[in-house]
Amino acid sequence: MADSISFSRGAPSADIVDVEGLKQAAVRAFENDPAGVTGYGTAIGYVPLRRLIADKHGVPEDHVLVTNGSMQADAFLFDEVVGKGDAVVTERPTYDRTLLGLRERGADVHLVGLQEDGIDIDELRGLLEGGLRPTLAHVIPNFQNPGGSTLSLEKRRALLALAEQYGFLIFEDDPYVDVRFTGESLPRMLELDAPEGSTTPKNVVYACSFSKTVCPGVRVGYLVGNPELIAKIQRRATNTYISPSQVSQAIVYEFVSSDRFPAALQNVKDALAERAGTLGTALREHLPEATFVQPEGGYFLWVSLPEGKGHDCAKIAKEAADRGVQIVKGTDFLIEGGENAFRLAYSAVKAEQIDEGVRRLAEAVHAAKG
Numbered sequence: 466m467a468d469s470i471s472f473s474r475g476a477p478s479a480d481i482v483d484v485e486g487l488k489q490a491a492v493r494a495f496e497n498d499p500a501g502v503t504g505y506g507t508a509i510g511y512v513p514l515r516r517l518i519a520d521k522h523g524v525p526e527d528h529v530l531v532t533n534g535s536m537q538a539d540a541f542l543f544d545e546v547v548g549k550g551d552a553v554v555t556e557r558p559t560y561d562r563t564l565l566g567l568r569e570r571g572a573d574v575h576l577v578g579l580q581e582d583g584i585d586i587d588e589l590r591g592l593l594e595g596g597l598r599p600t601l602a603h604v605i606p607n608f609q610n611p612g613g614s615t616l617s618l619e620k621r622r623a624l625l626a627l628a629e630q631y632g633f634l635i636f637e638d639d640p641y642v643d644v645r646f647t648g649e650s651l652p653r654m655l656e657l658d659a660p661e662g663s664t665t666p667k668n669v670v671y672a673c674s675f676s677k678t679v680c681p682g683v684r685v686g687y688l689v690g691n692p693e694l695i696a697k698i699q700r701r702a703t704n705t706y707i708s709p710s711q712v713s714q715a716i717v718y719e720f721v722s723s724d725r726f727p728a729a730l731q732n733v734k735d736a737l738a739e740r741a742g743t744l745g746t747a748l749r750e751h752l753p754e755a756t757f758v759q760p761e762g763g764y765f766l767w768v769s770l771p772e773g774k775g776h777d778c779a780k781i782a783k784e785a786a787d788r789g790v791q792i793v794k795g796t797d798f799l800i801e802g803g804e805n806a807f808r809l810a811y812s813a814v815k816a817e818q819i820d821e822g823v824r825r826l827a828e829a830v831h832a833a834k835g
């Protein structure tokens with residue numbers, strides 16, 4: 466079979482991870498703080514890293530909890546605030562793992578359409594005016610997974626106003642924010658939500674991760690929010706694992722505070738920019754009927770084929786796999802629909818393989834219809 470080309474994994478290829486920098490960071494971590502690194506620690510996370518995160522966001526340290534990947538932060542938050550039968554809003558489509566996590570907790574999940582500039586605020590307002598009272602709205606504001614779109618500033622403000630009016634928590638799930646490769650950064654809802662003269666958000670809890678800026682293998686993510694909520698989640702974290710991995714966090718701390726980090730991050734962004742650009746060009750050439758948002762950062766491009774033309778992403782995924790190309794079916798990111806769509810992750814595919822991957826994918830799309 467032809468070489469395998471995987472557009473399925475939302476992870477960086479090994480060539481864009483600064484392995485040498487991480488090795489040096491690990492040595493420094495053990496040399497600089499042997500007791501801290503080898504001990505249990507507490508559930509708040511490795512103290513120097515927690516301080517660095519608090520400084521980055523301009524909040525007191527008690528607003529921050531470091532976790533084993535932001536997936537763990539998501540799980541703690543859902544366990545804390547989402548009860549069985551609670552209404553929860555997510556984007557449509559949305560990240561398959563959080564969608565599954567919410568459904569497994571018995572949440573009554575309402576998916577609200579995703580547009581090029583983020584969640585459809587009018588649709589959400591309509592639901593709220595119609596009586597929906599969510600406890601939580603899960604939003605991926607930058608380079609959405611899987612949609613690739615970014616929530617505009619206007620919509621960030623509108624969403625905050627709705628949260629205030631209808632009393633729900635916004636979960637700002639933001640692992641991709643620091644891998645923007647073009648365009649202007651937008652303020653976080655976390656910052657916009659804090660009242661004048663305060664750094665404490667009213668209705669936002671924020672999650673971020675070092676998976677996309679350092680590497681996923683370290684499994685270091687974090688939550689920022691109201692200190693009362695953070696303290697409750699801290700108790701949950703203590704009972705779950707005493708502390709997140711001190712070794713990983715200390716390596717991350719040493720790495721991101723080193724002189725090497727800015728160049729390493731730039732290297733990741735440059736590679737992602739090239740891959741996203743090459744993928745867009747290849748799609749326009751080989752699959753001109755496809756529509757997609759050209760992302761300004763992140764890992765993903767969501768490809769929609771014309772509706773009503775009999776496209777079936779399950780068949781396309783199978784035909785693609787037969788040609789050595791892996792994709793993720795659109796239906797995985799939705800409760801219903803999505804048969805005419807699929808997600809392509811460009812983070813793990815070297816630029817020189819992309820055109821060939823899309824050429825085979827286009828063949829698969831046509832074969833699946835035959």
Ligand SMILES: Cc1ncc(COP(=O)(O)O)c(C=O)c1O
Binds near residue numbers: 539610638674675685
């Ligand atoms: C939207 C979103 N949230 C959370 C995660 C989990 O990231 P982590 O590696 O920090 O657990 C991902 C990973 O792909 C993601 O896309």
